[in-house]
Amino acid sequence: MRAVQFTEYGPPGVVHIADVAAPHAGPGRIRIAVRASGVSPGETKIRSGAWRDLVPITFPYRTGFDAAGVVDEVGDGVTGVGVGDEVFGMTTTTARGANADHAVLAAWAPKPAGWSWEEAGGAAGAVETATRVLDRLAAGAGDTVLVQGAAGAVGTVAVQLAVARGAAVIGTASERNHDFLRSLGAVPTTYGTGLVERVRALAPAGVDAVFDCAGGALPDLIAIAGGTARVVTIADLDAAAHGVHMSHGAPSDDTGAAVGASADPLAVHGLAIAVALADEGRLRVPVAAAFPLAEAAAAHELSEGRHARGKIVLMH
Template identity: 85%
Template structure:
């Protein structure tokens, strides 16, 4: 089968398509014939070598964490899903390999009828990440939440899930994306100089939690929240130096070095919530761009530009 991989650290051009042996579903797993799969922003850092000292990498590294497709193998012990079912979900966080013709999923849910294959293919990773962080921040009804970098793949989902929990959401993005954020239910503002003052004007009673999807502004975000414990980042590797929790999906035996803490438990249950919200018309997956599988390098280049609004996906 075809699979996307890289065999050395480097720029987007090191990513290429290769012919590899197809995986098979083990106990508690399913295999899908992939229709679409997500491009993970975190894998940009792995591919570039930025995380070489903290995320063990064995070459060749096969990319992709989330996918949507048609079930064609069901592992031992799996119930409630059968051959031919349309699903979306995630691979095991250490196995990955979803950017391929076939992918083995460790967590999944039925593909919502309201979502295209492209939307479903890029949904699971963002849904799990957003759910995990909102859980960590204990976001609920009546809370005010700031999502820093709200127009990206995770940020756009986080906005909608926080709104669904009954929270008031402020989202930062470039001005060209402000109408987009309003359509998701957030009050938009720009990032950069003066952020603390802008947020205080928008939320004079204060902000209960900050979800950082962008990185690089933790001192301001702590000032906005009033307490580093009320800030969680998925993008800033300096988090520990600021007393901020970095939520990540590396193995749970991480000893708390550069990443600063143990991995949080995966919030896979969020996939079922996403299905319900999608059916009610309350959750959509903004797709920034869809590339053929063979153009994965171009997809990585767009992701690395940090100008994509929503999720970047590969289609089979």
């Protein structure tokens, strides 16, 4: 089968298609014939070498954490799903390999009828990440949540999940994305110089939690939150120096549970929540661009530009 991989750190051009043996569904797993799979912004940092200390890897490294497709193998002990079912979900963070013709999923849920394959293929990673961070922040009804980098793949989902929890959401993005953020339920503002003052004007009673999807602004975000306790980043490698928690779900063991002192438990329960919200018309997965599998390098290049509105996916 075809699979996307790289065998050295480097620019997007090191990503290529390889012919590899197809995986099979072991106990507690399912295999899907992939229709669409996500391109993770985190994996572009892994590929470039920027995260080599945070996420050690071995080569060749097969990319892709989330995917959607049709079940074609069901492992021992699996119930509630059968061959031919349409699902979306995620691999383990160590195995990955979802950017391929077949992928083995460790967690999954039924594909919502209202989602396209493109939406479903890029959903699971963003849903898991957003749920994990919102859980850690204990964000809920009555809270005011700031999402920094709200127009990106995780930010767009985080805004909708926070709104669904009953929170008021302020989202930062470039001005061209402000109407888009309003459509998701957020009050938009721009990032950069003057952020603290702009957010205080929008939330005079204060901000209860900050979800940083962008990086590079932790001093301002700490000032907005009034301390580090309710600031979580998924993007800023300087988090520890500022006393801020950096949330990640990698690595994971064979059961899919996060391991290691700095890892947070994977929020796989978010997939079922996403299905319920999608069926109510309250959660969409904005897709910035869809590329053929063979153009994975171009997808990585677009992701690194950090201006994509929503998720980047590969079509199979």
